[in-house]
Amino acid sequence: MSEKAKNLLALSIVPQVLLVKVLAGFPEVVEAYYSNGIYRFIASGYRYAFGWVPFSVGDIFYALAGIMILRFIWRKVRSVSRKPWPFFREILQTLSLAYLFFYLSWGLNYYRLPLHRSLGIGAEYTTEELVSFTEKLIERTNTLHTTLAASDSSAVNIPYSRREIYQRSIEGYARLAERSPHLAYSPASIKSSLFSLPLSYMGYGGYLNPFTNEAQVNSMQVDYRYPLVTCHEEAHQIGYSAENEANFIGYLAATANPDPYFRYSGYAYMLRYCLNETYRRDRDTYARLVATLHKGVLENYREAALFWKKYENPLEPIFKNTFNAYLEANNQAGGIKTYSYVVALLVNYHRKEAL
Known part of the structure; x- marks a missing residue:
């Protein structure tokens, strides 16, 4: 040259x-x-x-x-x-x-267009709407928990191998594509990351490789969230770069899946976002809502928290701040904080589509 x-x-x-x-x-x-x-x-x-x-x-x-x-x-x-x-x-x-x-x-x-605009839904919601939706999520989560756990106080354990989870995840997107063809996902390319241990120390459940379009999942994090995290990374593959939007699309794919473990993963995962937002707005209502949740669901949350606590290290905030700067440089003005936008998508979407 x-x-x-x-x-x-x-x-x-x-x-x-x-x-x-x-x-x-x-x-x-x-x-x-x-x-x-x-x-x-x-x-x-x-x-x-x-x-x-x-x-x-x-x-x-x-x-x-x-x-x-x-x-x-x-x-x-x-x-x-x-x-x-x-x-x-x-x-x-x-x-x-x-x-x-x-x-x-x-x-x-x-x-691309913000997801709420392409879906034709709002981006704002009242506390009353949040609480009403959260109550419905709790009902769905408790019902599935009853069918999947040994008792109300037992955590749900995903009985599938990582490969089986990857294979089953496609079924949810196939169901979504029947009414939303733009969410079709084919062919699949979902893999366990070879860097799962570093990802754990960095605090990440997975990532999309933009140069090969492979969905990479942290294979060390095998808990109730694994099906939803898999669907989240697949949402990146079909073109939803923003983390909050990938969470929402992943939720739709998980809860559309005929497999009850996937639906539980989707509902329980997003319930945490709604409970956190409720806590921020009204702590008394938050306490009331948590009291209605099966103890086994809380045990699932505890297990996930213990996993990440095991890998806490002084460098993790640096990785998170770096990712935050990356998000802000790519049209997500709030950086990591924009993850909370998923609650607005959930509440407003289900205002049109009944839960």
């Missing part, structure tokens, strides 16, 4: 950033032509290419990339003072290509 071509490639990151910023101002265009247009072909192509591989291709890619970065630094850092531009140019070239592939392969979905 000529020096001129190298310079152009390195500096191409500038117009790319500007183009993404411009597209961010036209969510209708992104929704119509990218998220519901070319992205569907790109995503399915990646999943056809890598979905059949039994291990995470994306994790291998990240590991190799990390080794290459360390090798590059080791070889080049001593020559920076003598030839600074070639060193920084190579970095800019890599960043330019990574930026291009990230936003073309998946990242532009951050700038």
Whole structure:
């Protein structure tokens, strides 16, 4: 490659950033032509290419990339003072290509229409509506808990292997697609992350690899949430980049699933969000609602909390703050706090569609 071509490639990151910023101002265009247009072909192509591989291709890619970065630094850092531009140019070239592939392969979905607008529902709700919906969620969760646990005070244990959970998760999306074709999920590409231990220390239940479109699930976290987390990562695959929106779509897929363990996972997981929001607004009502919940459901919550407590470490807040900054840089002004938006989606969606 000529020096001129190298310079152009390195500096191409500038117009790319500007183009993404411009597209961010036209969510209708992104929704119509990218998220519901070319992205569907790109995503399915990646999943056809890598979905059949039994291990995470994306994790291998990240590991190799990390080794290459360390090798590059080791070889080049001593020559920076003598030839600074070639060193920084190579970095800019890599960043330019990574930026291009990230936003073309998946990242532009951050700038699609907010989900409440595409669904035609509101984004606000009253405390009375929240409490009413939470009561219905408790009823559904308790009913399923009764059928799945040995007693009211026993936790629900998911009886499936990780692979079985991945296979069964597809059924919920198939049911959703019958009335919402844009939520169709095929082919599948769901895998346990090779980095599950680091993910546990970082505090994450999974992630989507945007360069291979593989759904990566933290396989060390095997509790009542596993089916919902799997559906959440699959929601990322079909184009819902925002964490709150992926939570909501994952909930729809889990609760549409014919398997009762998936429905329990979906209802119990989202119930926690609603209870937390109720606690923030009205602590007396929160106490009343929790008193009606089976002790076994609370035991499921306790088990999940103990899992994450086991991996708490001084670096976890750094990882969370980094992810928060990443979210804010990609059209989620509240960062991690925007997860609470899922409650608005739940309440307003079920105002139209009865729970």
